Amino acid sequence: MRLSPVVAERMTVAFMWIMAAVTIGVLLFIIAFILVHGLPHLTWDFLTQSPESMGRRGGIFPMIVGTLIVAGLAVLIAAPIGVATAIYLTEYTREGRLTAVIRFGADCLAGIPSIIFGLFGFVFFAITLKLGLSVISGALTLALMVLPTIIRTSEEAIRAVPYAYREVSYGLGSTRWQMVWHVVLQSALPGIGTGIVLSLGRSISETAAVMLTAGSALGLPHSLFDSSRTLALHFYILSREGISMSNAYATASVLVISILVINLCAYWLMQRFAAKGGRNG
Amino acid sequence: MTKTQRAILVLGTAVLCWQLCSGCRRDDGRTLNVVGSTSIQPFAELLGQAYGKKHPDHMVDVQGGGSTAGVQAVANGLAHIGMCSRSLKDEERDQFTPIIVARDGLAIIVNPSNPVSGLSREQLRDLFSGSIKNWKEVGGRDGPVRPITREEGSGTRESFVSLVMGKTRISRAALTQESNGAVKELVRGDPAAIGYMSLGLVGGEIKALLVDGEKPDAANVLTGGYKLVRPFLFVTKGAPTPEARQFITYVLSAEGQKALESEGLIRAQ
Amino acid sequence: MKQDRVISAILTLIAFSAIFGLVVITFFIFREGLPILLRIGGREFFLSSDWEPKEEHFGVFSMIVGSLIVTFGAMVVGVVFSVGLAIMLTQFSPPRLTAVLKPVIELLAGIPSVVYGFVGVVTLVPLIRDYLGGPGLSVLAASIVLGIMVLPTVTSISIDALRAVPRPYYEGSIALGATRWQTTHMVTLKAARSGIVAAIILGMGRAVGETMAVIMIAGNALEIPHSILDPVRTLTSNIALEMGYASGHHRQALFATGVTLFVIIMILNTIALAVSRRRVGGRNSK
Numbered sequence: 001m002r003l004s005p006v007v008a009e010r011m012t013v014a015f016m017w018i019m020a021a022v023t024i025g026v027l028l029f030i031i032a033f034i035l036v037h038g039l040p041h042l043t044w045d046f047l048t049q050s051p052e053s054m055g056r057r058g059g060i061f062p063m064i065v066g067t068l069i070v071a072g073l074a075v076l077i078a079a080p081i082g083v084a085t086a087i088y089l090t091e092y093t094r095e096g097r098l099t100a101v102i103r104f105g106a107d108c109l110a111g112i113p114s115i116i117f118g119l120f121g122f123v124f125f126a127i128t129l130k131l132g133l134s135v136i137s138g139a140l141t142l143a144l145m146v147l148p149t150i151i152r153t154s155e156e157a158i159r160a161v162p163y164a165y166r167e168v169s170y171g172l173g174s175t176r177w178q179m180v181w182h183v184v185l186q187s188a189l190p191g192i193g194t195g196i197v198l199s200l201g202r203s204i205s206e207t208a209a210v211m212l213t214a215g216s217a218l219g220l221p222h223s224l225f226d227s228s229r230t231l232a233l234h235f236y237i238l239s240r241e242g243i244s245m246s247n248a249y250a251t252a253s254v255l256v257i258s259i260l261v262i263n264l265c266a267y268w269l270m271q272r273f274a275a276k277g278g279r280n281g
Numbered sequence: 282m283t284k285t286q287r288a289i290l291v292l293g294t295a296v297l298c299w300q301l302c303s304g305c306r307r308d309d310g311r312t313l314n315v316v317g318s319t320s321i322q323p324f325a326e327l328l329g330q331a332y333g334k335k336h337p338d339h340m341v342d343v344q345g346g347g348s349t350a351g352v353q354a355v356a357n358g359l360a361h362i363g364m365c366s367r368s369l370k371d372e373e374r375d376q377f378t379p380i381i382v383a384r385d386g387l388a389i390i391v392n393p394s395n396p397v398s399g400l401s402r403e404q405l406r407d408l409f410s411g412s413i414k415n416w417k418e419v420g421g422r423d424g425p426v427r428p429i430t431r432e433e434g435s436g437t438r439e440s441f442v443s444l445v446m447g448k449t450r451i452s453r454a455a456l457t458q459e460s461n462g463a464v465k466e467l468v469r470g471d472p473a474a475i476g477y478m479s480l481g482l483v484g485g486e487i488k489a490l491l492v493d494g495e496k497p498d499a500a501n502v503l504t505g506g507y508k509l510v511r512p513f514l515f516v517t518k519g520a521p522t523p524e525a526r527q528f529i530t531y532v533l534s535a536e537g538q539k540a541l542e543s544e545g546l547i548r549a550q
Numbered sequence: 551m552k553q554d555r556v557i558s559a560i561l562t563l564i565a566f567s568a569i570f571g572l573v574v575i576t577f578f579i580f581r582e583g584l585p586i587l588l589r590i591g592g593r594e595f596f597l598s599s600d601w602e603p604k605e606e607h608f609g610v611f612s613m614i615v616g617s618l619i620v621t622f623g624a625m626v627v628g629v630v631f632s633v634g635l636a637i638m639l640t641q642f643s644p645p646r647l648t649a650v651l652k653p654v655i656e657l658l659a660g661i662p663s664v665v666y667g668f669v670g671v672v673t674l675v676p677l678i679r680d681y682l683g684g685p686g687l688s689v690l691a692a693s694i695v696l697g698i699m700v701l702p703t704v705t706s707i708s709i710d711a712l713r714a715v716p717r718p719y720y721e722g723s724i725a726l727g728a729t730r731w732q733t734t735h736m737v738t739l740k741a742a743r744s745g746i747v748a749a750i751i752l753g754m755g756r757a758v759g760e761t762m763a764v765i766m767i768a769g770n771a772l773e774i775p776h777s778i779l780d781p782v783r784t785l786t787s788n789i790a791l792e793m794g795y796a797s798g799h800h801r802q803a804l805f806a807t808g809v810t811l812f813v814i815i816m817i818l819n820t821i822a823l824a825v826s827r828r829r830v831g832g833r834n835s836k
Contacts, residue, residue: 005728005731005732006729008729008731008732009729009730009731009732012642012731012734013642013731015634016634016637016638016643019631019634019635019638020635020638020643020647020651022631023635023651023654023655023658023701024650024651024654026658026698027654027657027658029669030661030665030666030669031657031661033669033673034665034669052330080564081564081567081568082568084560084564084565085564085565085568085569087561088561088562088564088565089565092558092561092562102569104819105569105572105573106572107823108815108816108819109572109575109576111752111755111756111759111815111818111819112759112811112815113758113759113760113761113811113815114759114761115759115761115786115789115793115808116579116789116808116811116812118790118793119579119789119793119804119808120575120578120579122793123578123582123801124578126357126359127357127358127359130358132314132359133314133354133359144571144572144575147568147571147572148572151568175553175554176554176558177553177554177557177558198660201660202660204662205660205661205662205663205664206662207662207663207664207762208761208762208790211790212346212793215316215342215344216344216345216346217342217343217344218326218342218343219340219342222312222340226312226342227314227342227344232662232664235662235664235665235668236664236762237460239668240459240460240462240463240466240766241319241323241462241463242462242463242465242466243323243462248668252665252668255662255665256661256665259657259660259661259662260657262660263653263656263657263660266656267653267656346794346795347794347795348795349794349795350794350795351795352795353794353795353796353797356797427685432791432792433603433604433791433792433795434794434795434796450602453771453772453773454771454772454773454780454781455771455772456685456687456769456770456771456781457769457771457783457791458770459765459791467685467687470675470676470679470686471685471686473685474685
């Protein structure tokens with residue numbers, strides 16, 4: 001039975017709408033499931049107190065601090081290095097085999113499973129460098145994980161800056177660095193910022209790699225060499241051990257809300273990027 | 282760069298320097314790293330907090346990872362004390378000093394809806410090895426048996442293997458979970474499941490089986506009736522450091538042992 | 551200018567350190583993993599299903615199969631949706647729906663894998679166990695969850711591929727009287743085919759690498775699954791389960807597993823790159 005093109009078209013459009021609805025539905029379900037179970041337990045006390053009795057009671061303050069330090073430090077380390085590398089690759093070298101190889105390498109490393117970074121971090125940072133199960137081990141491992149992504153997104157953002165900008169800058173007599181700093185980076189900043197913000201989101205969500213580098217201690221980290229539990233790991237442990245489902249949901253709610261906020265920032269940045277005519281300029 | 286940006290940069294750098302410097306006072310011996318068995322972890326955390334309240338400048342950091350991970354951590358220098366929920370192996374005994382801090386029963390658990398209430402050790406072995414594939418062979422309902430086991434490095438698994446399985450291998454079709462809680466959750470939801478876990482953590486939502494006719498509770502373990510018992514060990518490399526010794530002494534004290542007993546463990550004796 | 555040269559030197563140093571750092575990781579993993587491969591031989595490691603670390607048996611075959619089955623399942627679940635969404639967003643979708651769908655897809659990408667695993671265990675697993683049989687922790691559960699997790703990746707790369715099709719193709723087809731759907735499946739899809747294939751392959755790479763969600767939802771049994779309702783263990787789960795306590799040969803075997811994953815993903819990335827190159831170099835007549 002051959003369908004007339006018009007009927008086939010209508011069916012396809014209907015099918016597409018169903019798929020869109022299902023996709024949106026799945027996301028809403030996941031978020032709603034977590035928030036509905038978790039928000040009732042999300043009190044100010046929960047956010048500011050320390051856990052007691054393995055997390056059955058009390059709050060998640062040390063985990064929030066731990067997550068901020070580990071993820072924040074990771075991005076703080078990786079961002080300058082990544083952006084500098086991207087600048088080097090685009091502005092200071094000629095396009096050729098070397099850059100193609102480096103780009104391929106960065107792409108591959110961006111795809112390496114986080115568990116392998118965890119394995120590396122455990123053996124190299126925690127044991128060989130004697131940093132132990134600590135915030136700094138976790139941050140260094142995560143920094144390595146997000147570095148390829150930052151290099152790639154920064155590179156794309158820098159490349160999207162129209163060549164005319166560079167020509168004008170040179171025409172006015174600037175040096176290469178002046179051009180890069182005052183012209184190219186300013187234009188590419190939203191795009192670079194998006195990549196960094198998304199990397200922050202990835203660091204916060206990461207569990208496998210921090211499990212064996214930052215450890216899972218419940219206390220507030222007093223120094224970079226203390227172990228600390230991140231929110232994602234805390235959620236994992238709470239839910240797996242069945243210690244307290246209500247606290248698990250509440251922890252997950254904090255995670256989900258943070259991701260929403262981070263994505264919002266990234267989205268806003270992307271809008272500014274597009275508005276500056278970056279992508280297609 | 283505007284004034285605000287510069288101010289933030291300076292402030293941020295200052296904070297970072299402060300953090301790094303405070304971090305440089307690394308191993309001042311004040312923070313005790315205790316790593317290992319997920320079975321012992323909750324109890325160690327409990328005692329660690331109580332200990333921290335008595336000695337405010339001594340922090341006890343407890344982490345999981347599994348019994349063998351704990352021993353490894355002590356060997357690698359990552360931890361001062363390793364938690365081990367099984368006896369040390371011969372090759373480990375040379376390097377490490379074990380100290381019994383409590384004893385724990387090993388419970389065999391099934392779903393509450395399972396009509397079976399007790400089994401012999403041989404039956405347990407056959408169920409977990411896959412020789413017995415249907416519950417009706419041991420008096421249950423007609424249906425497949427689903428054994429659940431722990432990961433390789435788990436002390437709970439080691440103890441189970443040495444107490445029940447002997448030389449027989451656990452079935453390759455057994456589901457593997459990484460914690461007592463995960464095993465418990467699984468058994469709670471699956472009528473056909475059978476697993477093992479720490480007796481002290483069983484709680485009310487699942488059923489613990491009688492083994493060889495003996496009731497699985499702490500009192501019965503103390504009298505020696507219930508035979509599936511394993512030691513909870515604190516393991517150190519050679520002699521414990523002074524801080525470690527202080528914590529261990531607290532755990533072995535009357536107060537510490539009483540706290541453990543109230544949680545369902547058996548005292549070290 | 552002197553300042554420029556100094557900055558140039560600093561940038562060069564940083565860039566090479568970064569690249570060096572990333573190379574070191576690769577080198578380290580291979581260095582830790584290769585010795586055991588050479589010791590017990592590739593055949594024993596890759597083709598034997600006997601994973602018994604205590605007896606020094608390190609055969610990962612059942613886990614390779616596990617990873618492949620779960621990845622394949624994820625693609626079965628996810629590809630239709632991902633490519634369908636991509637087609638929809640580029641060809642059919644009204645702008646307002648696009649404005650909603652794109653952030654939704656990005657959010658799906660941001661949700662932590664432990665949350666996916668947890669929701670899957672709490673909602674999907676009991677459903678499978680009660681209505682379809684088996685323990686619930688199964689290939690099916692893992693495939694569904696992974697399919698959702700790789701959806702953002704495959705969708706966004708497919709969108710790029712579809713957008714790259716030159717506009718005249720679309721306009722020419724419409725001018726000839728074709729409907730949008732006819733244009734899509736007879737012209738645009740064919741033109742974007744290699745890009746979409748690349749997207750799918752990269753999605754596979756992501757699925758192969760997923761760890762936390764899979765540990766929670768796949769059951770981790772050592773046996774090769776006989777049906778989609780059977781539990782399964784993947785390469786990544788194996789590493790995560792045993793990483794903390796492995797030492798000596800066992801740890802080397804885990805690194806060797808890491809090498810295996812590394813190589814699989816490199817192969818997938820290379821194929822994806824090769825496949826997507828073909829479209830850039832002009833049309834192949836069909």
